[in-house]
Amino acid sequence: MVAKPPSVALRDLRVKKRGKTILGPLDLDLEATGFTIVLGPNGAGKTTLLKVLHGVERIATGTVSWSMPRSRMDQEQAYVFQRPIMLRRSVRQNLAYPLALLGRPKSEIAIQVEHWAGRVGLGNLLDQHAPRLSGGEKQKLALARALIRAPSVLFLDEPCANLDGRSTREIEAVLQAAHSDGTRIIMTTHDLGQARRLANDVIFLSQGQLHEQGAAADIFTNPGQPKTKAFLQGDIVE
Amino acid sequence: MNDIWAGLLAGFQLVITLDADLVDITLRSLKVSLSALVIASLIALPLGTWLAIRRFRFRRAAIATLNALMGLPPVVVGLIVYLLLSRSGPFGVLGLLFTPTAMIIAQVIIITPLIASITHQAMRELWAEYHDLLISLNTTNRQRVLTLIWDGRRALLTGALAGFGRAIGEVGAIMIVGGNIDHATRVLTTAIALETGKGDFALALGLGFVLIALAILLNFAIHTLSRTERHDTW
Ligand SMILES: Nc1ncnc2c1ncn2[C@@H]1O[C@H](COP(=O)(O)OP(=O)(O)O)[C@@H](O)[C@H]1O
Numbered sequence: 172m173v174a175k176p177p178s179v180a181l182r183d184l185r186v187k188k189r190g191k192t193i194l195g196p197l198d199l200d201l202e203a204t205g206f207t208i209v210l211g212p213n214g215a216g217k218t219t220l221l222k223v224l225h226g227v228e229r230i231a232t233g234t235v236s237w238s239m240p241r242s243r244m245d246q247e248q249a250y251v252f253q254r255p256i257m258l259r260r261s262v263r264q265n266l267a268y269p270l271a272l273l274g275r276p277k278s279e280i281a282i283q284v285e286h287w288a289g290r291v292g293l294g295n296l297l298d299q300h301a302p303r304l305s306g307g308e309k310q311k312l313a314l315a316r317a318l319i320r321a322p323s324v325l326f327l328d329e330p331c332a333n334l335d336g337r338s339t340r341e342i343e344a345v346l347q348a349a350h351s352d353g354t355r356i357i358m359t360t361h362d363l364g365q366a367r368r369l370a371n372d373v374i375f376l377s378q379g380q381l382h383e384q385g386a387a388a389d390i391f392t393n394p395g396q397p398k399t400k401a402f403l404q405g406d407i408v409e
Numbered sequence: 410m411n412d413i414w415a416g417l418l419a420g421f422q423l424v425i426t427l428d429a430d431l432v433d434i435t436l437r438s439l440k441v442s443l444s445a446l447v448i449a450s451l452i453a454l455p456l457g458t459w460l461a462i463r464r465f466r467f468r469r470a471a472i473a474t475l476n477a478l479m480g481l482p483p484v485v486v487g488l489i490v491y492l493l494l495s496r497s498g499p500f501g502v503l504g505l506l507f508t509p510t511a512m513i514i515a516q517v518i519i520i521t522p523l524i525a526s527i528t529h530q531a532m533r534e535l536w537a538e539y540h541d542l543l544i545s546l547n548t549t550n551r552q553r554v555l556t557l558i559w560d561g562r563r564a565l566l567t568g569a570l571a572g573f574g575r576a577i578g579e580v581g582a583i584m585i586v587g588g589n590i591d592h593a594t595r596v597l598t599t600a601i602a603l604e605t606g607k608g609d610f611a612l613a614l615g616l617g618f619v620l621i622a623l624a625i626l627l628n629f630a631i632h633t634l635s636r637t638e639r640h641d642t643w
C-alpha cells in the first residue's frame with residue numbers, strides 16, 4: 172500500500188514558451204484518488220500539463236497547490252517519460268537507482284529490485300545493459316523504476332506509444348494493480364481504447380485549454396462539448 | 410650511419426639490462442606525471458561536470474577560457490611557474506623551484522584544461538540524455554555529478570589518459586621549473602634533450618624507447634576503453 176494520495180488545484184495557470192502561451196490560462200482540480208486520463212490532439216499541451224503537475228515545468232503565472240507539503244510531494248511522485256530514459260547501467264542498477272538515491276539499505280534494495288523486475292516481466296533480464304533493451308522492455312523498466320519508490324502519485328506520458336499489443340496489455344495490468352494498491356495515476360494516451368479501459372475520469376485538452384473534465388463513463392457516452400465529441404468519434408480536431 | 414646503429418643497440422641494451430640511471434629516470438617521470446594526473450583529475454573532473462550541468466552567467470566565457478587555456482604553450486606555463494616560484498616571486502619562500510613539486514605544479518596547469526575540456530564534452534552529452542530523469546527523481550546536485558561521473562567514467566578515463574600522455578611527453582615547462590638536475594628532477598624528456606645535446610645517443614635512445622613504449626601502451630588503453638564503451642563489457 173502507498174501513502175494516501177494528495178489532491179491538487181491549479182489556479183490561473185499559464186505556461187509560456189518563447190513568449191507564446193502554450194498552456195492555459197486554466198483552472199483545474201484533481202481529486203486525491205482515481206485514474207485520470209488526459210486526452211487531446213497533438214500539441215494540445217498534455218505533456219506540458221503533466222510536467223506542470225510534476226513540478227518540473229516553469230510556469231508563467233498561477234499556482235499549483237498540492238494538499239501535501241512540497242518537500243513531501245517530491246518524494247511521493249514519479250514520472251514515466253514518453254521516451255524512456257535509460258541509465259547506461261544494467262537493468263538491476265536502473266531499478267536500484269531511485270532507492271539508492273534515498274540511501275536505503277542494500278538488502279532492502281535487492282528485495283525491491285527482484286520484486287519489481289518480476290512484476291513487469293524483466294526478472295531474467297536483470298543483468299542486461301538497459302540501453303540495449305527493446306522498446307517495450309525499456310518502457311516496462313521505466314515503469315518499474317517509477318513504482319519502486321511506491322509513489323502515491325504516478326504520471327505517465329503515453330507509456331504505450333509504439334508498443335505492441337502484448338507489451339501494452341502487460342503495462343496496463345501493472346498500472347491497474349498499482350491503482351488498486353492506492354496509487355493516484357494521471358496519464359496521457361493517444362489510444363482511445365486504452366482510455367476507455369483504464370480511465371476513472373477524463374480531462375480533454377485542446378490548444379492549451381481545458382475543454383472538458385468529468386467521469387469517464389459520462390464523457391465517453393455523452394461528451395458535453397462538440398469538440399470532445401468529435402475527438403472521441405475519431406474526427407481530426409486541433 | 411654506424412653511430413646511429415651503435416646507439417640503437419646500446420640504447421636497447423640499457424633497456425633490457427634495466428640500467429640503473431634509466432630506471433631511476435623512468436620512475437621519476439612516472440611519479441611526477443602520475444601525481445600531476447591525480448591532482449589535475451581531482452580538479453578537472455568536477456569542474457568539467459559542473460560546467461556541463463550548471464547554468465550561470467559566465468558559463469560560455471568560462472568554457473571559452475578553458476579552451477584557450479588548453480592551447481597555452483607549455484614553455485610559457487613553465488616561465489610563469491618559474492617566476493611565481495623563484496626566490497623573488499610571491500611563492501619564493503616555499504623553496505619549490507627546481508624540485509619535483511614544481512614540475513608537478515607545471516604539469517597540473519598544462520593538463521587540467523585538457524582533461525576538464527574532454528570531461529565537459531562527455532558530460533554535456535550525458536546530461537542532455539539524463540536531465541529529465543535526474544530532475545524528476547529530485548536528485549541533489551551532488552547526486553547528479555556523481556551519477557554523471559560514474560556513467561561517463563569511460564570517457565573520463567580516456568580524457569585522463571590523454572592528459573597523462575601530454576604530461577609525460579612534455580619537456581619545455583619542466584625543463585624550466587625542474588632544472589633537469591641529476592637524481593633530483595631529471596625525467597625522461599629532459600634527459601633525452603640533455604643526452605642528445607651531449608651526443609650520448611645510447612642513453613637518449615634507451616629513454617626514447619621507454620617513452621615510445623609508454624605512448625603505445627596509453628594509446629592501446631584508450632583504444633580498448635572506447636571499444637568497451639561500444640560493447641559495454643563493464
Ligand atoms: N520548448 C518549447 N518551445 C516552444 N514550443 C513548445 C516547447 N515545448 C512545447 N511546445 C509547444 O507547446 C505545445 C504543447 O506541447 P505538448 O505539451 O508537448 O503537447 P502534447 O503533449 O499535447 O502533444 C505544442 O504546440 C508545442 O509545439
Ligand SMILES: [Mg+2]
Pocket residue numbers: 217218219253328
Ligand atoms: Mg506529448
